[in-house]
Amino acid sequence: MGLGSFAKSEGGRAATLLAPPFLYALALLALPILAVVLFSFWTQDFMTIDTRFTLANYREFFDKPIYGVLLGRSLMVSGIVTLVTVLLAYPVAYFLSFHVPSHRKSLWLFLITIPFWTSYLIRVFLWKVILGYNGVINSGLIGAGIIDEPLSFILYNINAVIITLAHAFAPFAILPIFVALEKIDRSLIEASRDLGETRLTTFFRVTLPLSMPGLVAAVLIVFIPTIGDYVTPELMGGAGGKLIANMIQTQFLQLNNAPMGAAIAMVAMVCVTAIALVFVALNRRWLRGRG
Amino acid sequence: MRGAPLRVYAILYLLFLYAPIALLPLFAFNDATIIAFPLSGFTTHWFTDLVANAALRQAVGNSLFIAAMTAIFATLLGLCAARAGAMARFPGKGGIIGFVMLPLVLPEIIVAVSLLIVLRQVLGLNLNNWTVISAHVLICTPFSIAILNGAFQNLDPSIEEAAMDLGESRFSAFRLVTLPLVMPGIISSMLIAFTISLDEFIIAFFLTGANPTMPVYIWGLLRFPAQLPVVMALGTILVALSVTLLIIAELFRRRGLARAGIKDTGGFL
């Protein structure tokens, strides 16, 4: 088939239509990320960029303990947030898919997504109001006479960061799991019961494995963006709750050291991608092992 | 798993989701500078302060402009991709669509940092509203594609062919048949992109120019305790606004389904 007839064919017209979004993503995503890679091998020389190739930024990253500590803490926080969010979300998605009558499902989904669409900054700040020194929990507990002094361990530390992020990413976890559960043919569940499994064993042998794609999507969709968040740690984390994204932000916007920031961003991105790929691969193997 | 305990759990979960937002109106109308209990009385002067704040008004104006432009461009790009997605396969199509959807699973700070480098250091441009718009279009396009994919995949492909068979050209068949059928999806996509852009902070903070966007301005306010009740008032208005926009988006989505004669099965994503 010649190029001319391809352009006229349906596939050709599809390719023409796909060109604008593709070129846009190429220009504003692929090329900029390439630029980040490039910058990470350069150095900031006071006001100008030294464009000689060097591994200095990466050397600094691995030499100074602060970066490793921040990255490790970030990965841990993201991991815990993911675990907590997905575990809390699964029963809700399950309830929605299996126990809510179908004409009510839209309403429930709507109720779950609404908080997510309201200003993220303000939501984070409101958690500060709830968990803070004079916050809702402390004043409530004092008012009830349970404690005399406000509790101080609930704000300005990693716990507060985790609670806030778990709240912020809840709908991201519920939706993919719900979609996967909805796709399960209900007669499979009945078949399992008919073949002698209990409700519980049916869940573990049929429902859970079949909902795995949704679970994996939920994990990735929570884990990856949480690494890139600097708002929550800044507002909720206190001195000991800063994460790697705060460091990237500081390098770029306060220290004006774009190459160093680029190197940190690169290391963080490589780590996240690697973890995500390993997770997906392990999951595939687990599913195949069962099949 | 049984229904009743799950129902209780789901309701508790909803309470957890709504807990912070429920506080907003409480403090927005509370007559005290400190955001804490106990409440001290009803007032509306935080709202009047809000309206009187010229800097804030300008930030809101910027954000509305950015959100509107983002909605238009992201939906246009989404329309191209979703329509192509519903058409014949060609080599590499899956990969290209996957690439366009990539911002959905990329940490936002990566998008922010990479664009900052290109715009400031490589191209040497000044940051302004358009730099924010360009980034917001990038992250909103995948959402538009997801919404519009739903609209296009519900379409019977022979409907457009039928219009052409009945004498319409390819373009007028699209205009007369396909466009009205996916219009609810287009509106829904624009509203979602608008809402995301209006609220986006992580990228905007990096790319905003001399005139901050509304979330960037709010970020500044959060450091001054005296300004916090004003933030609460603003938050209340924003919640009301996004809920309204979302309800409109949802109504359009449902109307689209009803138009196409399809049973409703789910929500936005």
Added chain:
Amino acid sequence: MTALIELKGVEKHYGDYHALRGIDLEIRAGEFFSLLGPSGCGKTTLLRTIAGLEEVSSGSIRIDGRDMKGVAANHRPTNMVFQSYAVFPHLTVAENVGFGLRRDPRGKTEKARAVEEALDMVGLAGYGKRRAHALSGGQRQRVALARALILKPKVLLLDEPLSALDRLMREQMQLELIRLQRQVGITFILVTHDQEEALVMSDRIAVMFEGEIGQLADPETLYRRPATKRVAQFIGKMNFLPGALSADRREIDIAGLGRVATAGLATSGEIGGAVSVGIRPETLAILFEGETAPRREVQGVVSEVVYYGDMTYYDVRVEGIERPLTVSMKNLIGRPVLDVGAAARLAWDERALVLLPG
């Protein structure tokens, strides 16, 4: 009658897939023509190339003497009824039927009258104001028909129009389509995988396999004198017996049945080399007590009985024939249904045999 549609050497490739292989075909004005074949045989692709919804890779299509090369669907004198009906869900019934009249110079009231007439013709008078998505499958089909016929095309193309309907509705629509075609006198080309539907409705049928036309004939010829084993198998049921032609081709020795003169056998052309003989189940008969075969008779044993209510199908094992012969018997009053293992005398008639290649 002259050819309204002429296809010459039509080929269609989708990448490596060869969907149509050198189709030559003439369809006459005013006939009810069917393209019959299993799924994937290219019949729908062929229909879509005639409609202009697919371009041919090579070869030519002429409609009413005009070469259709480069003529888009909207400029061809053809209209189509789609398998899914493709009724526009956002429009009313009347708006659907009047869709193609947009460029028609007639006035509004005249167009409305035309729409009303078209609706009346398909039995939907008074349905004009209804929303399309509230219609049943059968009603949508009628809307799709009215929408196409109102434009008075030279050819109406029907892509499996009855496949989504239930059996009763399908049989009713078959008769109605025949009536409609006679009434409007337009050439109909029907695509179907249902051999019975094609036999009932068509003046002529082209049976297609793998992008080629296997046989083109009227329904009776197709049934009585199939050209190949494949066509014979696809249309109705048929038993195949290996046979050996004598050197002068005057006689054939059929496994289990014996020698028969070839002169009386149905064929659809000169046949040499390896041959088979086909026998339709309804041309065989089991002889009950006191009955004698009018012509020939062979001894067998019943090996399978399938009861259909009005008919019973028997498999009868005959010595010298590898596979049992299938025999269909009408369940007449007083005639018993035999059991497996019963001895059966089979009556057969060489006039009902079909000589086939292979």
